[in-house]
Amino acid sequence: MIVSHRSPILTLLISFSLSCSGPASAFNKPDELVVTATRRAQRLEDIPASVNVITGARLNAAETLNGAEDATRYLSGVEAAVANGSQIAFQIRGIGAVDHQALTPTAAAVYADGVFLATNVQTSLFLYDLDRIEVLKGPQGTLYGRNASSGAINFLTARPSQDQHSYLRASYGRFDRIDLAGAVGTVLTDRLSARIAGRYLSEEPTLDNVQSDPAIPRGPEDAGGVRDEFGLRASLLYELDDDAALLLRGHYEEDNGVNATPLNDSLDLGKHEISSEGDGVQNTDNAFFGASLEGTAQLSRWSLYSLTAFEGYTQDYGFDFDGTPAPFGVPSLNANLHYDRDFRQVSEELRAQTEIGRVNLLIGAHGAWEDFSQDYLIWCGQLDPDTLLGTCPYVGAAGRVGPAPASPGTALSLLTHIEQTRETFALFTHNDIALDERLTLTLGGRYTYENIEGDGYGLHFFDDGAQGFNNRDSLGPAIGENRIEENRFTGNAALRYAFSDETSVYASFSSGYKSGGFNGEVQNNAAHWSDEGLFGAETVKAYELGLKTRAGDDFAFNAALFFQDYNDPQARIFVDFPLPDGGRIISNSLSNLDAAVSYGFDADGSWSPARGLDLAASFTWLATEINQESDAAGNAALFDGNPLPFAPELSGTVSARYEWRLAQQMRAAVQANAKAKSAFYLDAEGLAARRQGAYATLDASATLYLDAVGLELSLWGRNLTDRDVAVSGYGFIGYNTFRSAPLSYGVSAQLSF
Template identity: 70%
Template sequence: MRISTFRRACLASASLAFCAVPAVAQTGSDVEDTVRKLETVAVTATRREESTLDIPASVTVLAGEIAEEASTLDGAEGVTQYLTGVEAAVANGSQVAFQIRGIGAVDHQALTPTAAAIYSDGVFLSTNVQTSLFLYDLARAEVLKGPQGTLYGRNVSSGAINFISTRPGQDQEGYIRASYGNFNRIDLSGAGGAALTDRLSYRIAGRYLSQDPALDNVQTDPAIPRGPDAAGGKRDEFGLRGQLLYEAPGGSTLLLRAHYEEDNGINTTPRNDSLSVGDHEISSEGLGLKDTDNEFYGLALEGETEIGAWSLYSLSALEGYGQDYGFDFDGTPAPFGNPNLNANLSYDRSFLQLSQEVRAAREFDRARVLVGGHLAFEDFSQDYLIWCGQLDPQTLAGTCPYVGTAGRVGPDPVSPLTAVSLLTHIGQERTTAALFTYNDFDLSDRLTLTLGARYTYEDIEGSGYGQHIFTDGTRGLNNRDGLGGAVGQNELEENKFTGNAALRYALSPDTSIYASVANGYKSGGFNGEVQNNATSWQDEGLFGAETVTSYEVGFKTARGNFAFNAAAFYQDYDAPQARIFVSFDLPDGSQITSNSLSNLDEAESYGVEADTRWSPLEGLDLTASVTWLETEIEQTSNTAGNAALFDGNPLPFAPELSATLGIRQEWQLADNRRAAIQANAKAKSEYYLDAEGLDARRQDGYATVDASATLYLDTRGLEISLWGRNLTDEDVAISGYGFIGYNTFRSDPRQYGIAAKLSF
């Protein structure tokens, strides 16, 4: 069988299961030429364009048909359907923590970035609020597994994911797509552009998505009327991106990019484990429901030029967001059977991030050298409110006492009235500076040595307070256990040296083996949740940085219509960050769970992964991938008063086995008419939702299937598709937290619909 250059380019990807493209025949001797064109694949995982065969690390590229499918996902977390060894915990609607090879704190506070650094068009997204990107007009996504402390800096202890938009150009394609599905799902998207001059071009892309509640809000307490349907979550989002590209004589380019997105839906209510409900059901009285008012925005200027033998690159960026949303925190209409013990939560946040990165690269006879620098400044502010019953918007007092308030009043209350609500404010400023270098040295025609290093300096300043609010609106500082008022400030300074070293040996032009060692770290910081007392701002109330050192050997090959990649890895995980849930007594003798981000002693992660792609017949693409993963926490110190609670447990969101299987079959029906079916399945074994390893916080293994059938009318540029997601209708926990009982956010049920796309 003869295959196109682009398909062969996809076969060069380190995980080719995910680069589906239509079958296109070649003629003549083009096939022989195609083999060496592997080296021109535009993969920028190492900050320069090269084939993934030449990268001594695990790199997965989602491109082609899969990138197009990803552009219709609800959020960036959906790409894990195509990946093994990569999972995502989703909380509070838009906060996503990615885990790669088991590494990554499962945390719901916005100040916590994920251990897998998320980039959008090369711009680092600093908080987990930003990581659930609203995807549209996606060209590809590059997934790097293992620590990436050289080129990607902080918060890359598990890896990095870069989502890359389609760029403007002199000759570019445009499209309009409309889709309708169950739950009254309306998904509209489009992109297009043109050349304004022979040097200047633009591209505009946008998307609108709305969907009615996907989970059923049912009655579980006859004494309380069934809550509103909206507790099952509503989507109402849109995004717009504009790009302007100038291509100067001599190859220099300047790209200006701006984006704006809004989320105006309603966050889904979690499910409390004390409830007796069916699949895809929750139960809430609805008092905590609040219309979401989230906005995300950004502006970036990217430039490339040549000065002598050096290639220079600059990326200046601004990213920010504002958030105002809430939900039913306890996930039940009547905790302990008492509706006066419910809890509702809301956040009011703002964030601004400025960054500048410059790089210089040069090729010598037997070496490729890159040096660079990075500067960033971040400003974060958050008000976090918990209340019970109806909320007075002026005083912020609820109509019943929130169960955790009384225990935080302390020995000297400022009012004789009842404390009913908790308000926590935190502000944080972070300054980061880094210098780095990444270099390849050809020791022979077949053997290449890679060496990289990065020095990072961080200064983190935090301040805030925790208050309890009485029925008349009077406020006092929290003082749980009489340890002093919850107000203060602190500063963290961190200096980290990270790097990597690797050897790659080319067995042939299309096959290589490698061995590598790399490390990375994830920053420490301040807990952004309830401030209990003065210790919250003392050093012992903070969490420290975590580090990961990885050792990996791998094999990569892409020959003709077949590609195969495999890697074995061992990761030494020091001071893992984990959300610790601790029960404490209330004045009435009952208990409530408090939680904060802390550091465990250490952990390890090791395993084997492999993926393959095979096109045995014209128009048929088969893909498969598998990851076997073992993780274990090693805890000897008495964190949270019970070392045995964590020691020997697996890391959260780290299934021992995960596998994908994909198929795409395309038929030529007539000269200008084609049809295709495509299906992708992912199965995973059981995993735990947090580090405590309790059976009640375990998600059983399951499998999900996404599929589509498409008719292509090539003469008109029209595609008509039937699509389905989660066709197995699995109801699974996508994250969880301890509070009054244990609460989990749930996956959407089976979705299906029809779509039409017009390309021009």
């Protein structure tokens, strides 16, 4: 079947057929797909690009997806670094900086219902009432949205329509997990339809906060992380006629939990354990909101599209930064973090498509304005919220105040403030040219302009009430401003040959980039705004050979060989920070390496060998290497020859679902999904202590369908292998890692109507 939605996502929107009646199958099956970027239906074999799609019942199952990072459990060659509890940096084929600051876009462009999400704070979006998730591997920018150096990930929610599915779902599981979700669609007139969807999720701590220092009382349980989230989305679709429609959406989400304390590598703890005295444990108050208006129309031979959007968030959260109750027995080495952020984004996208002879022509424009501000506070011990003073000097304070401090007192806390605005504008085009009945040439290009302006300061608070700017190494007070202005051209070309209606091959080239910017955290001195606080743009040139084939509706297979030339890769660089007493801590910031390469092989397929049995698998072999020239101090030895972070050499997924009928109005199904990956490094330095070993995870469920009443009853389990793994890391006092959740299980019920 061909399902033609007027989706705002300008990528490959794939709709797969389902092998059984009733609720959607949990697996992707081969069938026709819709390319809404060009307003024409195409099959998967006709697309000269690597595309993965997650669709079906598993998207909305209570036991499955919570945040955006969970999508990677179904994808090979795609990973997610989860920092600070809720900031996601996706890596596709090894490309993507593991960055926890919030000022810059991620290497993988992330979209929600067509709207580009400009910071890694937004990319951890709370998932509910999803229709599908699409992943485009490789640089992009000629079809839609913003430029991206590694690919694009698109989250599409269910749309209102004249014939839509409504449901209510409740789930309860281990750690007192309560998950309530639902969506109700209604038809107001023969042209007007509406949909309201929502979700509430709460969960008690999944990590155990233990006593690792007998001299310090055990800290609060909440240090193990608390979930308390809800979201609400409303949409209204007005269909003027067959070729014109307006879709208005609005959403609001809150995260009111507690971010889990990281694990310091100096502690000898058990699985799923952390240790914190509790000074840095803070309640989270995060809110995300936005609205968009999507319009489609037909003007003569041209199909027109417009997407106007507003997105914003406020954040108030923090955590125990050092990850220990008393670092190395010295309480004054304690450090806690707090972030206070505010962000607004306004964007507009226009595009037009037509066919002229053998050419399918797309032209488009995208513009956006962003405003970001952040206060970043570091303190030691207990915090006085009025004076912002801790009860001891945070580690590093004495080194940053400089040789001539603003006060004879003791510097206790550090506040770093930054404000940034970003203006972007782009023109793009994407064109398919039919050279003959079997051979198609694709040509695309994108011109991008960016203007980034920032200003800020680093300010210490002293115990005598004085305040003073940082001035490490006497290079000038840490206050300043700067501007970055860039113009870039990127593009793509592909040649596809169809051996038959079922099989095609292609060769492609694409280029993309991720812009440079400012580091938004500690500002040591005036050099932050002219040197050490800046990083440049990264660029990627990608080459790919691909094969796509299918056999009817029961089998599909795709494979691709790829090589990516990665220039000026952005990476978190960790450097020793000397302390006046002769000690050292680790400071880090986003910077550029010289170059890297990423190459390998992707394959994925789906097969339905028998009625009710659906199988799917994917596999990626990936090789990455950093190429770094030595500087005068010989620092290249830290990076040269190392693999890129979060780039396992081998990764693969296997999914299986079997459904059978118990009675005329009763069915049952069991399904499982596993992902395995080889070892990988958490950052670019390639140190053994910062290496996550190979592991595999398994999720499974069993469901009973009572079709007469539209009821589903399920038993489910996640991380059945109970693996405790690092989901990101950073250096400070030793090395800290944020940890994965342990095994969880529960029951759920869903009523469809």
